[in-house]
Amino acid sequence: MLELYQYELSDIWEQELDSNGEYGYDLTRHMKGERFFAHVVLVDEHFAGFALVAPALVTRKDGFWMEQFFILKKYRHADLGTALARHVFQSHPGPWEVGQMPRNLSAQAFWRKVIASLTDGRFTEVQVTEGWWKGVVQRFSYEPAA
Numbered sequence: 001m002l003e004l005y006q007y008e009l010s011d012i013w014e015q016e017l018d019s020n021g022e023y024g025y026d027l028t029r030h031m032k033g034e035r036f037f038a039h040v041v042l043v044d045e046h047f048a049g050f051a052l053v054a055p056a057l058v059t060r061k062d063g064f065w066m067e068q069f070f071i072l073k074k075y076r077h078a079d080l081g082t083a084l085a086r087h088v089f090q091s092h093p094g095p096w097e098v099g100q101m102p103r104n105l106s107a108q109a110f111w112r113k114v115i116a117s118l119t120d121g122r123f124t125e126v127q128v129t130e131g132w133w134k135g136v137v138q139r140f141s142y143e144p145a146a
């Protein structure tokens, strides 16, 4: 699924295929745990999407960063992305930052709607223009309902 995700964003995310014809995303850190996590969505036992979570690193030093997030085309516009986001935030409560690349306008629309809904509008948004990662970042604290 990572290969499909990377290809889908390849017009706005500069990457090259390796000698095996793959993007070859490095999952070593997620395999080890230690605040790196992978969540996979199944629909009727078929892979339908995933989320990768890392320690916060762009606008804050505490909490979590939504490193990658993907729903297969077949399963889109059916609230599966919303359900996956809710599951991930509930699994890792606390401070969050979620970023989208400047040209990923559909992802920006998705995350603004989902985060506004899950936080009752209690989030801020910043434009990151300096550093190794640039784009739009929503910042909030996710606390599960008592």
Ligand SMILES: CC(C)(COP(=O)(O)OP(=O)(O)OC[C@H]1O[C@@H](n2cnc3c(N)ncnc32)[C@H](O)[C@@H]1OP(=O)(O)O)[C@@H](O)C(=O)NCCC(=O)NCCS
Binding pocket: 008, 068, 069, 070, 071, 072, 075, 076, 077, 078, 079, 080, 081, 082, 083, 099, 100, 101, 104, 105, 106, 107, 109, 110, 111, 113, 114
């Ligand atoms: C963005 C993505 C995860 C959305 O997944 P999804 O399961 O289709 O999302 P949902 O059905 O839960 O959508 C919830 C709301 O987000 C908004 N939304 C979702 N996709 C959208 C799009 N392409 N354009 C504009 N708004 C969108 C809509 O308001 C939608 O509510 P509605 O269905 O009532 O209109 C999916 O399109 C995807 O994987 N895209 C490619 C990878 C990517 O960009 N990932 C995010 C990286 S930051």
